[in-house]
Amino acid sequence: MGLFRQRSAVGLDLGSHTLKAVEVVGHNGDVRVSKIAAAPTPAGAVVEGVATDAALLAPAIRELLGGAGIRAKRVVTAVGGEAVIIRELKLPEMPEAELARAVAFEAERYLPAGVQEVARDFQVLGTTAEEKQLDILLVAARKELVDRQLAPLRATGLSSSIMEVTSFSMVRAYESPAAGNGDGGDNDHGDAIVYVDLGAQSSDIIVMEHDRLRLARNISTGGNALTQAVAAAMDVEFGAAETLKEREAQLYLHGEQPSDVMLGRVHEAMLPVLTSIFTEVRRSMDFYTARSRGQAIAKVVLSGGTAKLRNLAPYLSDELGVPVEVGNPFGPRQVDPGIPPDRLSDLAPTMAVAVGLALRGARE
C-alpha cells in the first residue's frame, strides 16, 4: 500500500432479504470503515444467492450507495448459496505449477453433470502427511450465474473485477487487522472456530483452523423458514410474522418459563426449524473433529440477520456444549466516528459478508 495512496473499496452483499454495503478507506497502513448502508432487497430480485432481476436491483443499489454517500470505485461482490459448488478433493503431492492443471482435470469429475461453463478456483487445505496427499478445496460457480450477479452492477455503472464467495468473505471480516492476508485472525489460541452465517434463504457453515479453511457447507434454510413457521402457528401473514419474529420473539432457555403465552408459542413454532439448523452445525463440527487429529472446537461465531434472534447464542451454546457468540465484524477495526454507535451495533451481525468483501477490495 503506497504511502500517499488512499485505497478505498466497497463491499456489496446482495442478500435475498437485505442489500448491504460497507466502504473502507486506507488509513495509516490499515483500513478504516468509513460508511455503512443497508436497505431491503426488492422482492424476488435476489434468489438463492444470485441476482435475478438487474432492472429492479440497479436503482436499489444506486439508492443504497448514494443515500449513504458512498462514491464507489472499487466494488466487490459475491455469489453464495446454491450457486456455489464447494467440493473437497485429494491429489498426490506435486509442485504448485502442476497443481492448477491437475485440479482443472479433476474438477470435471467433481462438478455436477452439465456444468461446463464454470468459474473455478481452488485452495490447498493441507497435506495428509502419511499418504503424501493434498486436501484441495475446489470452488466453482456457473459462469452464467456469475454474469447474472454482475448484471445489476453493470446497469448501475459500476464494475466489479473481483467475484467472491459470500461465506469466505464472512470469515475474512473477523480477521484481526494485523493478520493481513488471511494470516492468523483472532484465532491464535489453537483450536478451531466455527462461523455460522444465518441469512434469510440460506445459511453458511465454515470451520477455520487458525488461518486455514477446513470445512465449508451451505444449507438452504434460514430466517424465512422461521418466519413461515411463525406465520403458520399464529395464523398471520408472512409480513406480520416477520415483524413479530424480529421485534418480539425470543428463545427460552432450558428451565426458563415463557413470560407470555403468545411468545411461548412463537418459541415452540420456531424450534423445529432451529433444530434442523443446529443439527447441520453439529454435523459439521463432528465431521471436522473426526478428521482433525485432536483439534477441539473453541467456539461458534454467529452472523447474519437471524443471529439477532434474542437468546439464540446462549440457546445454541446449551445445545452444542461450546461457547457461542454473535460476531461483530466492526469490533477489531477502526470505524469512522461519524457512524452512530447504535446503528453500528444494530447492523454489525448482518454486515460480516460486506466487511469481508470490502477488505478484499482494499487489498487488491
Ligand SMILES: Nc1ncnc2c1ncn2[C@@H]1O[C@H](COP(=O)(O)OP(=O)(O)OP(=O)(O)O)[C@@H](O)[C@H]1O
Ligand atoms: N431481530 C431479529 N430477530 C430474528 N431475525 C431477524 C432479526 N432481524 C433480522 N432478522 C432476520 O434476518 C434475515 C435477514 O438476514 P440477512 O440480512 O443476513 O439475510 P440476507 O443476507 O439478505 O439473506 P441470504 O443470505 O439468505 O440471501 C431475515 O430472515 C430477517 O427476518
Ligand SMILES: [Mg+2]
Ligand atoms: Mg446473506
